[in-house]
Amino acid sequence: MSLQNDPFLNLSNSIFNSYIKEWQDSNKKVVGYYCTYIPEELLHAAKLLPFRIRATGNESTELGDIYMVRFTCSFVRASLDLALKGGFDFFDGYLICNSCDHSRRMYELFHLKVFNREGFKKKIPRFYISVPHVITKAGFLWFKQEIEELKEKIEKNFNIKKITNEDLKESIKIHNENRKLLRDIHELRIQTVPKITGSEALQISMANSSIPKDIANQELKRILKVLNDSEGNKTNQKRIMLVGSIMDNTSFTELIENAGALIVSDFLCFGTRNFLDDINVNGDPLESISKRLYYRMSCPRMMDDHEKRLNFLKSEINRAKIDGVILQRINNCDLHGCDNMLFEHELKDLDIPVFNIDRESFQADTNRLQTRIEAFLEMVK
Amino acid sequence: MSERVIPYNILLEIISNTYELVWRIVPDPEFSVLKEGLKTMEVSLTSGIQKAEEGLPVIGHHFSFPSEFLSCFDAVPICIEGTSYLLSALLPDGCEKYYDLINNWGHPYHTCSSQKGPMGMVLDDLFEFDVIATPTAPCDNTFASYPFFAYKNIPLVITDVPFIHKEKSYIYLAEQLKSDLYKIGEVIGQKPDFDKLKIALNLENQILNYELELFELRKAVPCPVESMINPIVSGIKIFSSGRPEKLAFFKTILNLAKKRYKNKELPPGMKEEKFRSVWPYMTIFFDINLCEWLDRELGMSVLIDIFNYNFEEPIDTSSEDKMFYGMAKKAMNYPMIKESTEFFDTFIENFINVSRDFQADCAIFTSHLGCKQFGSIPQILREALRDELGIPMLIIDVDVGDKRFNSIKIIKDKIKMFTNTLL
Numbered sequence: 103m104s105l106q107n108d109p110f111l112n113l114s115n116s117i118f119n120s121y122i123k124e125w126q127d128s129n130k131k132v133v134g135y136y137c138t139y140i141p142e143e144l145l146h147a148a149k150l151l152p153f154r155i156r157a158t159g160n161e162s163t164e165l166g167d168i169y170m171v172r173f174t175c176s177f178v179r180a181s182l183d184l185a186l187k188g189g190f191d192f193f194d195g196y197l198i199c200n201s202c203d204h205s206r207r208m209y210e211l212f213h214l215k216v217f218n219r220e221g222f223k224k225k226i227p228r229f230y231i232s233v234p235h236v237i238t239k240a241g242f243l244w245f246k247q248e249i250e251e252l253k254e255k256i257e258k259n260f261n262i263k264k265i266t267n268e269d270l271k272e273s274i275k276i277h278n279e280n281r282k283l284l285r286d287i288h289e290l291r292i293q294t295v296p297k298i299t300g301s302e303a304l305q306i307s308m309a310n311s312s313i314p315k316d317i318a319n320q321e322l323k324r325i326l327k328v329l330n331d332s333e334g335n336k337t338n339q340k341r342i343m344l345v346g347s348i349m350d351n352t353s354f355t356e357l358i359e360n361a362g363a364l365i366v367s368d369f370l371c372f373g374t375r376n377f378l379d380d381i382n383v384n385g386d387p388l389e390s391i392s393k394r395l396y397y398r399m400s401c402p403r404m405m406d407d408h409e410k411r412l413n414f415l416k417s418e419i420n421r422a423k424i425d426g427v428i429l430q431r432i433n434n435c436d437l438h439g440c441d442n443m444l445f446e447h448e449l450k451d452l453d454i455p456v457f458n459i460d461r462e463s464f465q466a467d468t469n470r471l472q473t474r475i476e477a478f479l480e481m482v483k
Numbered sequence: 484m485s486e487r488v489i490p491y492n493i494l495l496e497i498i499s500n501t502y503e504l505v506w507r508i509v510p511d512p513e514f515s516v517l518k519e520g521l522k523t524m525e526v527s528l529t530s531g532i533q534k535a536e537e538g539l540p541v542i543g544h545h546f547s548f549p550s551e552f553l554s555c556f557d558a559v560p561i562c563i564e565g566t567s568y569l570l571s572a573l574l575p576d577g578c579e580k581y582y583d584l585i586n587n588w589g590h591p592y593h594t595c596s597s598q599k600g601p602m603g604m605v606l607d608d609l610f611e612f613d614v615i616a617t618p619t620a621p622c623d624n625t626f627a628s629y630p631f632f633a634y635k636n637i638p639l640v641i642t643d644v645p646f647i648h649k650e651k652s653y654i655y656l657a658e659q660l661k662s663d664l665y666k667i668g669e670v671i672g673q674k675p676d677f678d679k680l681k682i683a684l685n686l687e688n689q690i691l692n693y694e695l696e697l698f699e700l701r702k703a704v705p706c707p708v709e710s711m712i713n714p715i716v717s718g719i720k721i722f723s724s725g726r727p728e729k730l731a732f733f734k735t736i737l738n739l740a741k742k743r744y745k746n747k748e749l750p751p752g753m754k755e756e757k758f759r760s761v762w763p764y765m766t767i768f769f770d771i772n773l774c775e776w777l778d779r780e781l782g783m784s785v786l787i788d789i790f791n792y793n794f795e796e797p798i799d800t801s802s803e804d805k806m807f808y809g810m811a812k813k814a815m816n817y818p819m820i821k822e823s824t825e826f827f828d829t830f831i832e833n834f835i836n837v838s839r840d841f842q843a844d845c846a847i848f849t850s851h852l853g854c855k856q857f858g859s860i861p862q863i864l865r866e867a868l869r870d871e872l873g874i875p876m877l878i879i880d881v882d883v884g885d886k887r888f889n890s891i892k893i894i895k896d897k898i899k900m901f902t903n904t905l906l
Contacts, residue, residue, distance in 0.1 A: 171850050171880065173593055174858040200646035203623045207859035210827050214863065230826075232647040235619035235626055241643055244655055405619055405626040406641055408633075431591065436855065439591030440627035444634050446589050458589065 104332050105302050110321040114308035115158060117189055121313040125151050131194035131260060136181075136208065137201035138376050138401070139233050141249055143277045143391050145197070146315060147269040148256050153193070154311035154372075156350035157181040160189070161464040169211055170204075173434045177348055177463035178204040185216040193217075195259065197229040197252075201403050202437055227259040236406045237397065246392040253388065270387035276315050277381065283322035284310065284377040287329065292366050292422035295334035300344060300365025301352040307372040308350065335364060340482050343424045345369040345415065346442055347432040353465035358428065361476050367422040369415060375399050378414075402441035411441065412448055419454060426455035426482040428475070433460050455482045485535035487611035488559060490566055490604050495528040497573045513751045514775075515739055516708065520715035523732040524569070527723040535559045540671035543601070543615035543632070545625060547820045548642065551725025552810060553616070554683035555664060555675035561610065563617075565721035567600030568768040571884045572714065577769050581607065582885060590631070595624040595853025596884035602631055612637045614670040616663065618814065620644035621823030622856045638670045648815060648825045656811035657804075681800045683725030684810070688797040693733035695794060700740045701786055702841050706759065707743035709750035710774035710785035712736070713766045717790040720818075750778055757782035758902055761843040763834045763864060763876075764789050765851065768883045770891040781902055786841045790818045792833070823856045831864050835871045845905055846876035847898065851883050877901040 105111055113119050122132060132151045135142075145152040157180035166183035184190065190212075198209040209230050217226040231248040234241035253265055287306065290297040298306075306325065310318045340363040348371045349355065355365055368374055379398040382390045399414060400407040419427065427449055429442040442458050449456040457478040461471060485492065502521035505514055535541060539558050544550060546564040553560045571577030581603025582596055588606060590599060604610050615637055617629045633639040642663045645652040664675045701708055723729040742748075749756060758781065766788050767773045777783040795816040798809030815824055822830040838846060846868055848861045865876040879897055882888035 169859060169862050171858045171861060171878075173850075173852050173880070174855055203855035204858065206646070207827065207856075211859055211863075230647070232645050234643045234645070236641050236643045238643070240655065240658060244645065244651075247651070403623075403626060405630065406639075408630050434593045434855065436591065436594050436623040436627040436853075439594065440630070443589035443591070444630065447634075460591070 104328055105298065105325065108325070108328075110309050110325060111302060111305040112309075113312055114305040117156070117158065117184070117312075118192055119312060121317055122151065122153070122192060125314060126192065132192060134190055134193045134196040135198070136205040137199050138371055139199050139201055139395055139403075140197050140231065141252070141391050141395060142315075143270065143273040143381065144249065144253060144256070144265070144388070146276065147265050147273040148260060148262055150195070150256070150260065151314055152311075154308075155181050155190070155196075156308065157184045157189075157463070158308065158350045160184045169215060175202075175204040175347075175432050175434050175463070177350065177432055178208065180463055182208065182211060182216075185212060186219075190216070191222065191224075193226060194224075195227045195229065197231070199231045199233050201233070201401075202435070204434075229255055229259075233396075233403075235404060237400070237404060242392070242396050245396045246389060249388060249392045249395075267387050270391065271383070274381045274383060274387055274390065276319065278383070280310065280315050280319055280322070281377040281380055283319060283326065286326055287322065288367075288374065288377070290326075290329050290334075292418075293334075294423070295336050296364055296366050297329040297332050297334040299335070299355075299359055300342070300368065301355040301359055303365075303368070304349060304352055304355055304370075304372055307376065311372070339364040340425045340479050341366045341423055343367045343369070343415070343419060343422065343427045344373075344430065345427060345445065346430040347435045347438045348372065348463075351464065354430065354461060354471070357468070357472055358475055361472065361479055363479050367418050367424065369411070369418070371401065374418070375401060402437040408441065408444060412445065415445065415449070416452070424454070426457065426478065428478070429456060429458040431460050432463050485532060487541050488532060488535045488561060489609040490570065490601070491528060491532055491535070491561060494566065494569055494573070495525065495532055497570075498525050498528060501573060512739070514711075515751070516711045516715050516736060519732055519735050520711075520719060523719055523728045524722045526728040527726055530726075531559045531561070540613040540673070541611060542667065542671070543610070543612040543637070545617035545629070546597075546721050547620060547814065547817050548616045548618055549724050549814065549817065550721070551683040551687055552660065552664070552680070552814075553667075554725045555677055555680035556668065556671065556673050558613075558671060558673070561612070562721045563601045563615070564595075564597035565718065566604075567597045568884050569718055569722070570600065571596075571769040572718075572771045577884065577886070578603070579885065579887065590628070593852055594628060595622070595851075596882050597853065598624060598628040600884070602628065605632065605635055605637070614638045614640060614667055616640045616642070616667055618642045618644045618820070620646075621820045622854060624853050624855075640666045640670070644815060644820065644824060646824050652815060653808055653811045656815060657807040660810055660814065661807045677803060677806070681806060684798045684800050684806065686727065686730060687725055688800075690730050690733055691794065691797055693730070693737050697733065697737050697740060698792070698794070700737070700744055703744050704759070704842060705747070705749050705753075705756035706784040706786055707740045707748065707750070708736070709753070710766075710778050710783075711771065713762070713785050713788040713791055714768060714771045714774065717765070717768075720790060752779040753782060753784075755782045756784050758845060758905060759784050759786055759841065759843045761786050761834070761838050761841060761846050762788040762849065763830075763846060764849050764854075764857065765883050767849065767881065767891070767894060769886045773891060773894065776895065777898070781899065783898075783902065786843060787837060789822070792837050793818045793821055827860050827863065830860065831867045834864060835867055838868060838872055838874060843874060845874055845901070847901070848876055848878045849881045849883060850878055851881060852888060853882070875901075875905070
């Protein structure tokens with residue numbers, strides 16, 4: 103492996119970076135968002151930089167705890183905490199959807215407590231889309247209309263004359279290429295001699311969501327070349343698939359990989375869920391964007407799609423020759439907690455070693471986690 | 484006894500016994516709301532169990548898929564959440580055994596106890612549902628927990644509730660409600676009878692007038708209705724909707740309240756109304772006796788809670804389209820669903836108005852472990868009540884259906900200490 107201290111991967115260690123500065127110095131705007139159900143391509147077509155909200159490096163939730171009760175998710179609390187400290191003051195807007203009960207309330211809290219706090223002068227427009235919780239034809243039509251309305255609101259709020267179909271098609275092209283590059287890297291991860299660790303893959307994904315996509319594509323091509331030229335990991339480590347709640351830092355993946363395993367695949371937001379499906383380049387571009395988002399590989403917020411998620415796990419376990427699956431959830435994440443509960447029973451029925459654990463978003467309770475992970479890895483044949 | 488609805492049989496037995504005990508021992512007018520509530524739910528449960536014995540299909544439903552919507556079928560409606568919490572209210576250890584069963588099966592401890600009960604009961608083969616109907620609201624627990632029933636091979640009919648209140652939301656939901664009733668019908672082999680549904684909805688429209696009148700009377704100083712009305716109405720709404728006994732309940736309670744209001748009488752057992760509290764969220768279900776304690780020991784009226792302040796418009800039943808549109812609007816404005824499917828500004832504004840109208844001098848927010856959708860609200864509401872009305876709000880972390888999270892003693896102590904600061 104030769105990605106240690108790679109400047110692109112290092113972007114994942116901080117929130118603000120030089121590319122964002124350069125972007126804003128040329129009078130362009132940045133829009134923050136939480137969830138993979140938002141149309142990045144539409145924002146890009148509007149010449150906005152979509153920045154995926156995370157709280158990497160912030161291990162405190164003191165300020166966030168004032169406004170969110172203790173049985174909410176520590177990832178969202180940490181990101182609110184960071185926002186209250188001014189960590190997202192560089193935003194020129196933010197877009198929230200009803201992905202989960204924790205993050206969707208940031209639509210109100212960011213407005214009330216972050217961007218209207220005393221002394222903060224910039225006006226930050228906010229946007230919201232309501233995503234159905236089931237996958238049906240009527241649901242798609244609803245979602246498509248939400249995206250169309252969002253387009254109008256973006257045009258109005260950012261004084262854009264019109265986001266044209268050509269703008270959208272160009273954006274789709276760049277984003278499809280981005281997903282293809284991430285998939286190519288993923289292929290190097292799941293092969294018999296993996297060329298990348300799980301922690302590195304996570305860093306790539308986080309960095310990728312923090313900078314303009316055309317630059318990200320150049321960087322991903324460079325990384326692909328580095329990886330192709332590398333020898334890969336020839337050791338006989340246990341091959342793990344990591345599933346569940348969002349991860350915005352490598353402390354948990356490092357805990358697993360330092361215990362003698364390699365995370366060769368995942369089912370995470372900053373991971374495979376983000377790049378599996380492409381947008382059809384033919385037809386109405388806005389409809390194609392909506393279609394990809396709505397019908398793509400879901401997360402547990404989609405109530406009627408557990409079987410599809412399970413099928414992906416089964417296929418990936420087979421394809422990546424997985425020795426064991428680690429299911430994890432951030433404490434108080436009901437969505438992943440319950441999805442993992444079903445996965446645990448379903449995978450055990452298939453005689454796949456599986457381990458289900460809860461954790462905090464930032465590194466906490468390390469000894470307990472380490473002991474349990476090591477015990478699981480010992481069990482895995 | 485029907486083996487398909489064992490927990491309902493248990494519930495009926497406890498309700499009947501408790502009613503008999505309260506009715507025989509406690510002289511009128513003491514515990515009038517409790518007595519009337521138990522009587523009403525006894526009638527509804529008896530009817531359900533009789534139908535189960537006749538072999539009619541058992542339809543499980545989420546509390547926010549109102550049971551009157553299911554009156555278009557000859558079936559036994561079983562409310563998932565209601566079962567958990569009514570058992571919690573009436574049995575010393577409530578549903579704890581079943582919470583533990585499902586937790587041991589892998590269900591996260593931080594999910595909602597209202598669903599854990601029947602999930603554990605399904606693991607223990609105590610329920611045999613033919614189908615379960617649920618909306619995708621109000622919370623993550625609903626999206627997350629209900630797929631368990633599908634895993635257990637129970638057909639699940641899911642109605643998508645949009646997370647935004649707009650005209651298009653009602654139209655979207657109305658279409659689904661109609662098609663989902665047909666889907667339920669397909670599973671149980673019945674065609675929905677919309678004439679029967681219309682009768683139930685018209686009855687609900689009638690009940691609404693009584694509810695609104697009672698709501699106005701509860702603003703009086705002193706409040707003429709005992710605090711127990713809050714959890715009891717939650718139960719009645721869940722178990723007796725669209726049924727004549729619900730109408731009878733509200734008629735009786737309204738008359739009682741009118742009489743007390745006219746005579747400036749306090750609820751029985753309350754010596755003085757020292758504190759007028761509003762509860763923006765729920766009261767405690769695992770020990771509804773808390774309400775009596777508040778009345779009698781603290782002199783604190785619980786003027787209103789989330790199940791008691793929120794009213795939908797009457798449903799226009801003049802045509803099928805209007806009826807479903809009205810049902811959708813009702814479903815989206817149902818207690819807890821309304822607050823969960825829109826931005827929290829409306830909830831806060833509404834509660835400031837309610838607190839002002841009811842001349843409340845304090846608020847108590849039970850921050851329920853399962854309700855992540857409300858996890859960002861208490862502090863904002865506390866600040867708003869303080870800034871707008873100058874009234875303080877106590878926030879208590881609880882599981883409203885499980886005493887092991889925070890015991891009733893701790894809750895009472897907190898409230899007592901809070902009231903000391905109000906004097």
